[in-house]
Amino acid sequence: xxxxxxxxxxxxxxxxxxxxxxxxxxxxxxxxxxxxxxxxxxxxxxxxxxxxxxxxxxxxxxxxxxxxxxxxxxxxxxxxxxxxxxxxxxxxxxxxxxxxxxxxxxxxxxxxxxxxxxxxxxxxxxxxxxxxxxxxxxxxxxxxxxxxxxxxxxxxxxxxxxxxxxxxxxxxxxxxxxxxxxxxxxxxxxxxxxxxxxxxxxxxxxxxxxxxxxxxxxxxxxxxxxxxxxxxxxxxxxxxxxxxxxxxxxxxxxxxxxxxxxxxxxxxxxxxxxxxxxxxxxxxxxxxxxxxxxxxxxxxxxxxxxxxxxxxxxxxxxxxxxxxxxxxxxxxxxxxxxxxxxxxxxxxxxxxxxxxxxxxxxxxxxxxxxxxxxxxxxxxxxxxxxxxxxxxxxxxxxxxxxxxxxxx
Amino acid sequence: xxxxxxxxxxxxxxxxxxxxxxxxxxxxxxxxxxxxxxxxxxxxxxxxxxxxxxxxxxxxxxxxxxxxxxxxxxx
Numbered sequence: 001x002x003x004x005x006x007x008x009x010x011x012x013x014x015x016x017x018x019x020x021x022x023x024x025x026x027x028x029x030x031x032x033x034x035x036x037x038x039x040x041x042x043x044x045x046x047x048x049x050x051x052x053x054x055x056x057x058x059x060x061x062x063x064x065x066x067x068x069x070x071x072x073x074x075x076x077x078x079x080x081x082x083x084x085x086x087x088x089x090x091x092x093x094x095x096x097x098x099x100x101x102x103x104x105x106x107x108x109x110x111x112x113x114x115x116x117x118x119x120x121x122x123x124x125x126x127x128x129x130x131x132x133x134x135x136x137x138x139x140x141x142x143x144x145x146x147x148x149x150x151x152x153x154x155x156x157x158x159x160x161x162x163x164x165x166x167x168x169x170x171x172x173x174x175x176x177x178x179x180x181x182x183x184x185x186x187x188x189x190x191x192x193x194x195x196x197x198x199x200x201x202x203x204x205x206x207x208x209x210x211x212x213x214x215x216x217x218x219x220x221x222x223x224x225x226x227x228x229x230x231x232x233x234x235x236x237x238x239x240x241x242x243x244x245x246x247x248x249x250x251x252x253x254x255x256x257x258x259x260x261x262x263x264x265x266x267x268x269x270x271x272x273x274x275x276x277x278x279x280x281x282x283x284x285x286x287x288x289x290x291x292x293x294x295x296x297x298x299x300x301x302x303x304x305x306x307x308x309x310x311x312x313x314x315x316x317x318x319x320x321x322x323x324x325x326x327x328x329x330x331x332x333x334x335x336x337x338x339x340x341x342x343x344x345x346x347x348x349x350x351x352x353x354x355x356x357x358x359x360x361x362x363x364x365x366x367x368x369x370x371x372x373x374x375x376x377x378x379x380x381x382x383x384x385x386x387x388x389x390x391x392x393x394x395x396x397x398x399x400x401x402x403x404x405x406x407x408x
Numbered sequence: 409x410x411x412x413x414x415x416x417x418x419x420x421x422x423x424x425x426x427x428x429x430x431x432x433x434x435x436x437x438x439x440x441x442x443x444x445x446x447x448x449x450x451x452x453x454x455x456x457x458x459x460x461x462x463x464x465x466x467x468x469x470x471x472x473x474x475x476x477x478x479x480x481x482x483x
Contacts, residue, residue, distance in 0.1 A: 340424040
């Protein structure tokens with residue numbers, strides 16, 4: 001970027017940034033990650049507690065949050081602890097859920113344990129084996145062929161992450177006709193020929209989502225608003241294992257709430273600021289899709305900054321801009337200038353999050369991600385959150401807002 | 409003195425975009441059981457086309473071909 005990309009460093013922008021309190025953000029994050037929140041999966045009591053907590057927090061900052069409900073066609077959750085037992089060669093092995101096997105998002109319902117022999121060429125009542133990279137339509141076609149052969153179910157591979165967990169997956173295309181269980185690849189090999197009894201009670205249910213929205217009015221009623229967003233839902237806890245969902249995305253929500261406190265205390269800027277703590281990102285960015293559609297119907301076309309994962313700083317900040325045409329040059333300039341002022345390198349990286357819904361609606365959008373440790377794992381916990389990362393994210397966000405407030 | 413100035417310049421933190429803002433996105437991002445490095449760190453964002461089952465369109469940049477969800481696919 002050339003020097004012309006640097007915007008004016010206003011006194012207001014500097015003051016806003018300086019007022020960001022990372023410790024406050026960390027306190028918010030810890031509350032969102034408490035076991036009582038149960039990983040904040042939509043449709044669960046823990047999620048409702050998180051919603052109530054955030055509404056209360058924003059009210060304590062002087063905002064007037066409101067809930068915008070929307071339907072969610074399908075959520076996935078485990079109704080009981082999954083089990084997996086393999087018998088062969090005179091031995092019996094009980095595998096550990098999440099470390100050695102996991103639910104598969106395309107599985108048919110499995111209300112009862114399923115027993116069968118694991119076979120390369122499955123016959124009636126056998127477990128079929130799917131190795132390698134088959135997925136999408138290819139997986140569906142393969143599953144259909146196995147169903148026609150009378151297979152009892154499908155065992156397929158899922159790599160463990162570096163900490164030894166099979167990451168949690170809560171969205172995907174419609175289920176296939178057979179039960180599907182994911183296994184660590186080495187175990188998939190070793191159980192072939194064994195008699196396997198598995199029970200992975202994954203259910204799909206509709207739910208009602210709730211976006212938490214608040215507005216900080218601007219001095220210029222005709223100015224286009226700024227929208228800052230972050231998703232507050234999580235992938236949810238397992239029946240016997242808590243998922244705090246700290247980096248993804250209690251971190252982004254905590255930063256936004258603290259930024260909202262700073263903005264509210266500072267008084268109105270020129271442009272209105274819309275705050276959106278959106279729901280159901282993990283199951284297909286459903287909340288932001290609803291929000292983007294609502295804004296478009298109202299004729300509102302904000303500049304969007306979406307923050308997803310601010311719990312760990314890896315030396316640079318990922319930014320995904322959208323839509324591609326026209327390029328949101330004003331966002332580029334504001335982010336570049338803010339990044340320079342905060343000494344934060346920015347790079348063009350994928351931020352596959354709610355920013356894409358807003359960009360798809362035609363809103364100039366930037367997805368911002370600092371990083372997180374242990375994605376969709378029970379290890380994504382507050383003790384692995386770097387408060388410095390929260391501070392960097394908050395200051396970058398406020399510095400960018402300050403620069404965007406100067407232009408429209 | 410000049411070398412000192414040079415060192416100071418080199419050590420000065422860099423901020424702002426260090427790539428073209430809309431450069432082709434690297435495939436280094438972790439997702440769905442594919443952390444980007446051995447420590448399990450995901451460097452910002454989940455990466456597009458996650459789980460091979462993404463329901464999200466990518467409006468600005470194409471998703472890089474890659475395996476996902478622990479499936480060692482070619483994309």
